[in-house]
Amino acid sequence: MIETSLDIAAIRKDFPILNREVNGQPLVYLDNAATSQTPQQVIDVIVDYYHNYNANIHRGVHRLSQEATDVYEEARKKIQKHFNIAKSHEVIFTSGTTHGINLVATGFTSFLKKGDEVLVSAMEHHSNIVPWQMLCERTGAQLKVIPMNLDGELVMEEYQSLLCENTKLVFCNHVSNALGTINPIKEIIDAAHEVGAAVLIDGAQAAAHIKPDLQALDVDFYTVSAHKMCGPTGVGMLYGKEEWLKKLPPYQGGGEMIAEVTFEKTTYADLPHKFEAGTPNICGGIAFGAALDYMNHLGFDAISQYEDELIQYATAQLLAIDGLKIYGTAKHKTSVISFNIEGIHPYDIGTILDKLGIAVRTGHHCAQPIMDFYKIPGTVRASFSFYNTKEEVDKLVEGVKRAKSMLQ
Numbered sequence: 001m002i003e004t005s006l007d008i009a010a011i012r013k014d015f016p017i018l019n020r021e022v023n024g025q026p027l028v029y030l031d032n033a034a035t036s037q038t039p040q041q042v043i044d045v046i047v048d049y050y051h052n053y054n055a056n057i058h059r060g061v062h063r064l065s066q067e068a069t070d071v072y073e074e075a076r077k078k079i080q081k082h083f084n085i086a087k088s089h090e091v092i093f094t095s096g097t098t099h100g101i102n103l104v105a106t107g108f109t110s111f112l113k114k115g116d117e118v119l120v121s122a123m124e125h126h127s128n129i130v131p132w133q134m135l136c137e138r139t140g141a142q143l144k145v146i147p148m149n150l151d152g153e154l155v156m157e158e159y160q161s162l163l164c165e166n167t168k169l170v171f172c173n174h175v176s177n178a179l180g181t182i183n184p185i186k187e188i189i190d191a192a193h194e195v196g197a198a199v200l201i202d203g204a205q206a207a208a209h210i211k212p213d214l215q216a217l218d219v220d221f222y223t224v225s226a227h228k229m230c231g232p233t234g235v236g237m238l239y240g241k242e243e244w245l246k247k248l249p250p251y252q253g254g255g256e257m258i259a260e261v262t263f264e265k266t267t268y269a270d271l272p273h274k275f276e277a278g279t280p281n282i283c284g285g286i287a288f289g290a291a292l293d294y295m296n297h298l299g300f301d302a303i304s305q306y307e308d309e310l311i312q313y314a315t316a317q318l319l320a321i322d323g324l325k326i327y328g329t330a331k332h333k334t335s336v337i338s339f340n341i342e343g344i345h346p347y348d349i350g351t352i353l354d355k356l357g358i359a360v361r362t363g364h365h366c367a368q369p370i371m372d373f374y375k376i377p378g379t380v381r382a383s384f385s386f387y388n389t390k391e392e393v394d395k396l397v398e399g400v401k402r403a404k405s406m407l408q
């Protein structure tokens with residue numbers, strides 16, 4: 001038994017999908033870093049929306065539209081409160097982390113020029129690399145990489161020495177989806193601000209495990225996806241400091257983002273609507289708010305304490321398997337174990353685990369530069385949530401042992 005104040009058996013009953021079988025075996029879902037499962041409380045909110053008040057927001061005077069607008073704006077306030085954001089119009093609804101990053105990267109086009117530098121960490125998801133490369137191509141700015149060590153920790157001295165007056169932007173994930181490393185983002189942000197650079201933190205992987213205080217962090221931009229934290233796909237939030245959001249140009253043109261349109265000139269709406277062109281994912285935004293309610297009801301301290309114990313147990317059990325190597329052994333890490341067994345392709349292990357009903361991810365996890373760094377094609381990644389159990393870890397370990405004996 002793992003000590004926890006959470007009633008894991010009761011929590012599991014909230015997630016209908018955890019009752020299903022895969023290949024005749026009870027599902028063991030360990031792909032939470034790719035997407036988390038959705039509790040009944042959030043599913044109910046989605047159903048209620050379509051049963052009772054589905055309407056377009058901000059437009060109609062009719063009752064349904066007003067109700068939908070009110071609940072959607074309430075969700076924005078829940079997000080504001082959860083991340084301790086000063087103003088609700090600093091919360092931009094997006095379709096997810098990728099959208100949020102592209103919005104910022106595109107917006108910076110007119111602010112950068114040749115000779116400027118932007119820094120990216122060596123352990124980013126492709127969605128926090130490619131938009132910046134595209135930005136550098138457009139502007140002539142140079143992309144530089146903050147290196148990491150073999151444990152999967154950023155080399156902070158190297159970061160310090162890369163920072164200079166030409167540095168305009170720094171972007172880094174809060175938690176690595178491939179290694180589980182929790183990066184020292186406060187230190188990263190403060191050092192960047194010393195040279196006048198803005199910082200975007202990709203919180204997609206962190207937000208399911210850590211409740212960040214964005215005002216205390218003094219971060220310029222922070223992005224998350226609802227589907228990694230018990231919400232639906234296709235919705236997320238971008239936080240931006242008001243001063244930045246005022247300076248950045250709109251990302252997309254369309255309905256909802258304008259103040260006045262004539263064929264000669266269009267003026268833009270105030271924040272946050274300036275960045276929310278078109279009909280948003282209304283139901284998704286509302287469900288995102290419900291997902292935050294659900295997780296806050298459990299409590300992030302309890303969640304992270306339980307997940308830490310689970311991952312420590314899993315790490316010890318897996319390391320006892322001969323020839324198994326874990327990638328990502330940072331001192332501060334959360335909820336992700338990436339591993340390989342000597343001489344076996346990760347895909348083959350994943351396939352055998354699937355036959356046993358165990359869902360893991362195999363491959364490069366949208367972070368090819370990390371795999372190149374370790375000179376491996378990919379890893380098997382088991383990623384955990386608060387609804388996983390010690391018994392499920394045991395099944396994973398048994399499954400890996402079985403795969404090893406079949407494949408070696």
Ligand SMILES: *Cc1c(COP(=O)(O)O)cnc(C)c1O
Pocket residue numbers: 033034096097098099125127128173175176177202203204205225228
């Ligand atoms: C999942 C993930 C993303 C991408 O999120 P989307 O929801 O696909 O936009 C970006 N960065 C990290 C660290 C992630 O884990």
